[in-house]
Amino acid sequence: MKKNNQNLKLDRKNATFCFLLSNFCFVILLSIFYFLFSGSIFAAEIFYDADTRKIKANTEFEVGVFLNAESENINAIEGILRFPADILEFKELNDGNSIVNFWVERPSRRVENEIIFSGITPGGFVDKRGLIFKITFLAKNEGNGKLEMQDIKALLNDGKGTAADISVSPLKIIVTSQDLSLPPKKEAKDQEPPESFKPEIARDPAIFDGKWFLVFATQDKGLGIDRYEVSESRKQKIENRRWETAESPYWLKDQKLRSFVYVKAVDKAGNERIAMLESRYPLKWYEKWENWFIIIILGVFLFIIWYLWRKLNTKKHE
Secondary structure: OHHHHHHHHHHHHHHHHHHHHHHHHHHHHHHHHHHHHHHHHOOEEEEEEEOOOEEEOOEEEEEEEEEEOOOOOEEEEEEEEEOOOOOEEEEEEEOOOOOOOEEEEEEEEEEOOEEEEEEEEEEEEOOOOEEEEEEEEEEOOOEEEEEEEEEEEEEEOOOOOOEOOEEEOOEEEEEEOOOOOOOOOOOOOOOOOOOOOOOEEEEEOOEEEEEEEEEOOOOOOOOOEEEEEEEEEOOOOOOOOOOEEEOOOEEOOOOOOOOEEEEEEEEOOOOEEEEEEOOOOOOOHHHOHHHHHHHHHHHHHHHHHHHHHHHHHHHHHO
16 A cells, blocks of 8 residues: 555656656747747838739839838848849839938939849838838830849847848739739829928048038938939029039038038929028128129219219319
8 A cells, every 4th residue: 555655656746747847848949939930020021012913014003112120120221122124114213201211322223123222211110111112114025023122131220230130022023915904003293392401511531532522311202302403602692503413422612611502402293492501601791702893883983973073163163
């Protein structure tokens, strides 16, 4: 009897040990699974948004490129988008209403089938659907292809420039000769000018050999920024001003900083926003030729009055 009780206690201990061991192994396996796969589960994602993935030949369509930050805070992103140039023809880019506030490399076609981009979002982006840019293509030939992202990089808004995990899936494109019941393409109307902005004058030994330069950037919530223009003048009036197409940073022609600097942002609808920087070292009154012109005219006028007055008095005395 006593021996049976001892065996029973031993069996219970073995059962308890096996139960604890199995739970321990389960926790270890679960932890390993989490550390191996949690990065990919919660990684930020770039995804596409198109009216359709099946397009009739000779039809224009638009593709949106979006960022899903998941649980991350992303403040910089760059990459290369490649498209099948044999079936698609690039038409235009639109970065209006983008989450990117400052473009290091504004989205542009570098070669026939590549679009490169690089930009910064100060303060970071933490939402699930943020527009990066939109592309309009023409489906020129029948066939199959896909849009692919390569060399994609994203940085966390942690003050350290830490690389963020990011995933992206290709977008399949099918161009067919079949008639498709597609909704008509909406004509975008943009009557709002670009947002207000303030240019800055700076100097850096690594840029333009340490000479003064101008930096500027703004956004357009409509069709996007088309170009910037700059004008330097020692006159404050803006009428009949000569504008020069420019990119930031812009080397200032007046290195003495005695000119007023105007920057014009023009969106793709032709709306304009002009920002002005006052002269840092304005001209003295005697350095302005128009002041001397006024003085000379006034002097001539006073001389004529004096001459006529003297001649009139001379006749009276005669």
